Amino acid sequence: xxxxxxxxxxxxxxxxxxxxxxxxxxxxxxxxxxxxxxxxxxxxxxxxxxxxxxxxxxxxxxxxxxxxxxxxxxxxxxxxxxxxxxxxxxxxxxxxxxxxxxxxxxxxxxxxxxxxxxxxxxxxxxxxxxxxxxxxxxxxxxxxxxxxxxxxxxxxxxxxxxxxxxxxxxxxxxxxxxxxxxxxxxxxxxxxxxxxxxxxxxxxxxxxxxxxxxxxxxxxxxxxxxxxxxxxxxxxxxxxxxxxxxxxxxxxxxxxxxxxxxxxxxxxxxxxxxxxxxxxxxxxxxxxxxxxxxxxxxxxxxxxxxxxxxxxxxxxxxxxxxxxxxxxxxxxxxxxxxxxxxxxxxxxxxxxxxxxxxxxxx
Numbered sequence: 192x193x194x195x196x197x198x199x200x201x202x203x204x205x206x207x208x209x210x211x212x213x214x215x216x217x218x219x220x221x222x223x224x225x226x227x228x229x230x231x232x233x234x235x236x237x238x239x240x241x242x243x244x245x246x247x248x249x250x251x252x253x254x255x256x257x258x259x260x261x262x263x264x265x266x267x268x269x270x271x272x273x274x275x276x277x278x279x280x281x282x283x284x285x286x287x288x289x290x291x292x293x294x295x296x297x298x299x300x301x302x303x304x305x306x307x308x309x310x311x312x313x314x315x316x317x318x319x320x321x322x323x324x325x326x327x328x329x330x331x332x333x334x335x336x337x338x339x340x341x342x343x344x345x346x347x348x349x350x351x352x353x354x355x356x357x358x359x360x361x362x363x364x365x366x367x368x369x370x371x372x373x374x375x376x377x378x379x380x381x382x383x384x385x386x387x388x389x390x391x392x393x394x395x396x397x398x399x400x401x402x403x404x405x406x407x408x409x410x411x412x413x414x415x416x417x418x419x420x421x422x423x424x425x426x427x428x429x430x431x432x433x434x435x436x437x438x439x440x441x442x443x444x445x446x447x448x449x450x451x452x453x454x455x456x457x458x459x460x461x462x463x464x465x466x467x468x469x470x471x472x473x474x475x476x477x478x479x480x481x482x483x484x485x486x487x488x489x490x491x492x493x494x495x496x497x498x499x500x501x502x503x504x505x506x507x508x509x510x511x512x513x514x515x516x517x518x519x520x521x522x523x524x525x526x527x528x529x530x531x532x533x534x535x536x537x538x539x540x541x542x543x544x545x546x547x548x549x550x551x552x553x
Contacts, residue, residue, distance in 0.1 A: 194221065194222070194275075195219070195221045195222070195275050195276060195550055195551075196221065196222040196224070196272055196273050196274050196275050196276070197215070197219070197221060197222065197223050197224065197274070197275070197276045197277075197278065197546075197550070198224045198225070198226065198268060198269065198272070198274045198276070198277045198278070199211075199212060199215075199223065199224070199225045199226075199278050199279070200225070200226045200227075200228060200248075200265075200277070200278070200279040200286075200289070201227070201228065201279065201280065201303075202227070202228045202229055202253040202280075202283075203227050203228070203229060203231075203253065204225050204226075204227055204245070205442075206359070206362075206442040207357075207358055207359075207466060208225075210357075210358065210359035210362070210539040211357065211539050211542045211543070212225055213539065214538075214539035214540050214542060214543035215542075215543045215546055217543070218540070218543040218544065218547060219543065219546070219547055219550075222244075222272065223244065224244045224245070224246075224268060224272050224274070225242070225244065225245045225246075226245065226246045226247070226248050226264075226265070226268060227245075227246070227247045227248065228248055228249070228253055228261065228283070228285060228286075229247070229248070229249055229250075229251060229252055229253035229255075229257075230247050230249065230250040230251065230252070231250075231251075231252045231253070246264065246268055248260070248261040248264040248265060248285075249261045249264070253283075256284065256285075257285075258284060258285055258288065261285045262285065262288050262289070262292070265285075265289050265292075266292065269292075269293070269296075269298065274298060275298060275299060276298065276299040276300075276301065276549075276550055277289065277290070277293045277298055277299070277300055277301070278300075278301035278302075278303065278330065278546070279301075279302070279303060280302070280303045280304065281302050281303075281304065281321075281322070281325060281326070287321070287325060290302070290325035290326065291324070291325060294324070294325065294327075299327055299328070299549075299550065300325060300326050300327045300328070301326070301327070301328045301329070301330055301546075301549060302322065302325065302326035302328070302329050302330070303330050303331075303355055304329060304330070304331050304332070304336060304340070304355070305331070305332040305336060305355065305356055305463035305464040305485060306336060306339065306463055307332075307335035307336040307338070307339040307463060307485055308339070308461075308463070309339065309343050315343040315344060318344065319343070319344040319345055319346070322340075322344055322346065323344075323346065326350075327350070328350055328351075328352065328549050329346060329350055329351045329352070330351075330352050330354075330355045330545060330546070330549070331351055331352070331353055331355055332353070332354075332355045332356040332463065332464045332485055332486070333353055333354070333355075333356065333464065333485060333486060333488060333489045334353065334488045334489065335485050335487075335488060336353070336355075336463075336464075336485065337351055337353050352545045352548060352549060353545075354537065354541055354542060354545045355542070355545070356464040356466055356469065356485075356486065356537070357466075357469060357537045357538055357539055357541065357542045358466055358469040358470055358473065358539075359539055360469070360473035360534055360535075360537075360538050360539075361473075362442075362446065362473075363445065363446050363449060363470045363471075363473035363474045364446075364473055364474065364475070365446050365447070365449070365450040365474065376407075376451065376452060376453035376523075377407060377408060377451055377452075377453075378407055378408050378409070378410045378448075378451050378452040378453065379398070379403060379407045379408070379409050379410070379452060379453060379454050379455075379456060380409075380410045380412060380448060380449065380451075380452040380454075380455050380456070380471075380476075381394065381409065381410070381411050381412065381455070381456050381457060381458070382412040382413060382440075382445070382448075382455075382457075382467040382470070382471075383411070383412075383413050383457060383459070383467065384413050384414070384415040385411070385413055385414055385415030385416065385417040385418045385421055385436075386415045386416060386417060387417065387460075388459055388460050388461040388462075389413075389415075389457075389458070389459050389460075390458040390459055390460045390481065390502050391411060391417065391421055391458070392417075392420070392421065392424060393458060393502065393505050393508065394409075394411075394456065394458040394508070395409070395411075395421065395424055395425060395428070395430070395434055396424075396428070396505060397458075397505045397506075397508040397509040397512060398433070398434065398512060399428050399430045399433065399434065400509050401509045401512035401513050401516065402512070402513045402516040402517075403512045403513065403515060403516040404430075404433045404434075405516075406516060407433075407453060407454075408432075408433055408434070408435055409433060409434045409435070410435050410437055410448065410452070411434065411435065411436050411437065412437045412440050412445075412448060413437075413438075413439065413440075414438050414439040418436065418438075421436060422436060445470065446474065449470065449471060449474035449476060450474065452474075452476060453476075453477070453523060454476055454477045454478070454479060454497075454515055454523070455467075455468070455471035455474075455476045455477070455478045455479070456478070456479040456480070456512075457478075457479075457480050457481060457484055458481045458500075458502050458508065459481050459483060459484060459502060460481070460483060460502045460503070461483065462481070462483055462484040462485060462486075463485045464484070464485040464486050465480070465484045465485060465486045468480065468484065468486050468490050468491075469486070469490070469534060469537060471530070472490055472496075472530040472531065472533060472534035473531070473534050475527040475528065475530055475531045476527055476530060477496055477497045477515070477518075477523060477526035477527055477530060478490070478491060478496060478497035478530065479497050479498050479499070479500070479511055479512070479515060480497065480498075480499050480500075481499065481500060481501070481502035482499045482500065482501055482502070483502060487499060489533070489536075489537070490530075490533055490534070490537070492529065492533065495526070495529045496526045496527070496529040496530040496533060497526060497530075498511045498514060498515065499511075
């Protein structure tokens with residue numbers, strides 16, 4: 192049997208992805224190679240991996256096209272490392288070229304996707320042709336993405352594997368000693384980019400008018416283009432004591448922020464999955480999610496580990512916040528324990544087993 196040699200590519204391989212790579216290396220015992228499409232990007236502040244099996248395909252930012260140089264670097268890795276499987280997203284022209292080259296040269300292709308939003312029958316039809324041409328197998332986030340690929344893109348269910356969207360759960364599990372130092376849960380936390388689709392203005396208004404604001408501080412962890420507007424809104428509502436903008440927080444600082452919080456909330460109007468929800472569950476938090484978050488079917492069980500609401504309805508959001516405010520400490524603890532149970536099905540180890548099921552089918 193030919194030895195498998197796998198190349199995993201993302202825009203930037205940072206904290207989320209590295210845990211998946213390590214799990215693959217431990218489970219598969221194969222040659223696992225990785226590559227950054229770019230040396231920088233507009234969203235994350237990750238450092239590149241220092242590893243002889245890792246490459247950066249271009250120093251240009253991910254948002255800036257560098258097709259020829261990236262393809263040359265990709266092809267060099269494929270040839271020198273005798274790559275048998277490539278796995279990557281498909282949202283940029285470079286990925287299209289990489290995947291097409293792999294298909295034409297007999298290399299197995301796996302496409303990563305969290306998408307579950309239809310763009311209408313015409314656009315879905317043409318995207319279906321693209322996907323079927325480029326991908327042999329599809330590794331998607333969860334049930335909503337699976338249904339989208341089968342119903343709208345007409346891709347055979349046997350070609351799709353669910354379970355793509357995972358984080359390093361252990362990183363977000365605070366030790367018993369550290370947890371003991373957090374004697375009081377003082378915050379409600381939202382980790383999100385300060386941008387329109389995260390719906391933070393609605394959350395701030397709903398939170399300030401809720402009973403929850405009398406018990407906890409709302410921490411908005413992140414940064415982005417709406418920082419000034421959100422700061423002005425908080426001041427106009429005279430809410431500077433109950434709503435805080437933390438700015439950018441490092442990956443290593445996040446576990447303590449979760450440990451200081453009683454609940455996690457994500458009010459997005461557009462959210463293909465929501466990996467921050469995985470983080471919150473790994474930290475043992477109850478969750479309150481907008482019902483458009485792609486992870487809802489897998490990670491939220493209403494009245495067991497949290498609640499959901501329509502992101503278009505501020506009054507309903509306020510009602511849900513009030514419902515959580517009425518929970519006692521034991522009920523909050525039980526919600527958090529159920530979160531920990533649910534996230535056990537989504538880990539770097541389960542991610543690696545999904546890759547294994549594709550390259551070594553039973």
